Amino acid sequence: MAPTGVTVVTGFLGAGKTTLVNYVLNADHGYRVAVILNDFGAELGVEKMLVQDKPDGDNAVEEWVELNNGCVCCTVKGSLVQTIDNLLEKRASTGRKFDFILLETTGLADPGPVAQELWVDDEILEDDGAVLDAVVTLVDASNIERQLSEGKEASLQIAYADTVVLNKCDLVSERDLERVSELVAGINAEAKIVRSTRSVVDLGVILNQGAVSSAGRKAGVRPTLAGDLARTAPAPGFWARGVEKYASRPLSEVHDASIRTVCLAADGRVELGKFETWLEELLWERGGDWSGAHDNDGEAGEA
Structure with a gap:
């Protein structure tokens, strides 16, 4: 059930x-x-x-x-x-x-x-x-x-x-x-x-x-992050809209400076299991500071 x-x-x-x-x-x-x-x-x-x-x-x-x-x-x-x-x-x-x-x-x-x-x-x-x-x-x-x-x-x-x-x-x-x-x-x-x-x-x-x-x-x-990362975003680059919108604007125009989007780039393949474990540890220890995680193919998950 x-x-x-x-x-x-x-x-x-x-x-x-x-x-x-x-x-x-x-x-x-x-x-x-x-x-x-x-x-x-x-x-x-x-x-x-x-x-x-x-x-x-x-x-x-x-x-x-x-x-x-x-x-x-x-x-x-x-x-x-x-x-x-x-x-x-x-x-x-x-x-x-x-x-x-x-x-x-x-x-x-x-x-x-x-x-x-x-x-x-x-x-x-x-x-x-x-x-x-x-x-x-x-x-x-x-x-x-x-x-x-x-x-x-x-x-x-x-x-x-x-x-x-x-x-x-x-x-x-x-x-x-x-x-x-x-x-x-x-x-x-x-x-x-x-x-x-x-x-x-x-x-x-x-x-x-x-x-x-x-x-x-x-x-x-x-619930696991693996299930979240399997979701496909509606359009290419969708995950980045929050970054692009304010990339060239003064910080004062962003209503809450404590809410940021961070992009981590790495060459080569990332082992999904280890990455998921790392994100889950972050959620457990600093859950209130995180709202989302995304991979480089535009797939997204709540973290």
């Missing part, structure tokens, strides 16, 4: 994450999705229905609500891994497997540590049958330029994304949308950009991407 994909949804304050969650929880889209939130909040308009206790008496899943469309919404305070474990264990007892798990982060959260925790934790896949599927970042098209100039959080959220949902497109002109799209591509040339209004998107576009490791997702094994 294929593992359940965990999609991390992030985005700056006001980007439309709560609106997207409302859509997932209420629309007749045909998916059984578990949504994990930091807090329900009044905007969701759902009531407490279940409190699940851990063996030590604390609440692992603070609140659990099952909606009419088959989706489940819960909140968490504590270990993310334990929350997913309890969520899937509870669901397994009903005999109805989740199609996907959607994890919403706070507006100022750096998605890197969350994605890393899901990526390196073997227990999630081995015990629970869940695997990190992708990072989806919502971007407010009308405010992202200001947000990028005010701090690094928005840049980090875009840099870690596998898919960027460019939201609130109805509030800006087509010319501005093109400029913002280029801005996003400059920070993360590899991410797929999807436009939306009021966070209404085809869930098939943002869920079940297999972006972290398509090989591991299908085979039911821990």
Whole structure:
């Protein structure tokens, strides 16, 4: 049985994450999705229905609500891994497997540590049958330029994304949308950009991407960089767009100088196994400092 994909949804304050969650929880889209939130909040308009206790008496899943469309919404305070474990264990007892798990982060959260925790934790896949599927970042098209100039959080959220949902497109002109799209591509040339209004998107576009490791997702094994490096980029030179865009521009024009693209060139053949091991060690020791790795044929992988 294929593992359940965990999609991390992030985005700056006001980007439309709560609106997207409302859509997932209420629309007749045909998916059984578990949504994990930091807090329900009044905007969701759902009531407490279940409190699940851990063996030590604390609440692992603070609140659990099952909606009419088959989706489940819960909140968490504590270990993310334990929350997913309890969520899937509870669901397994009903005999109805989740199609996907959607994890919403706070507006100022750096998605890197969350994605890393899901990526390196073997227990999630081995015990629970869940695997990190992708990072989806919502971007407010009308405010992202200001947000990028005010701090690094928005840049980090875009840099870690596998898919960027460019939201609130109805509030800006087509010319501005093109400029913002280029801005996003400059920070993360590899991410797929999807436009939306009021966070209404085809869930098939943002869920079940297999972006972290398509090989591991299908085979039911821990994600590895080998699976990522097998992905082919859409076009020659695609991986280099982020470098080329700012190569001749002053550093001050780059919104966050801490986000860089580095190219390592070597003559001859590189032994893939050793290179992969080296990248995995970097991910383990300095995971928050890395967002992508690419080979010289234009193939790309998340690192």
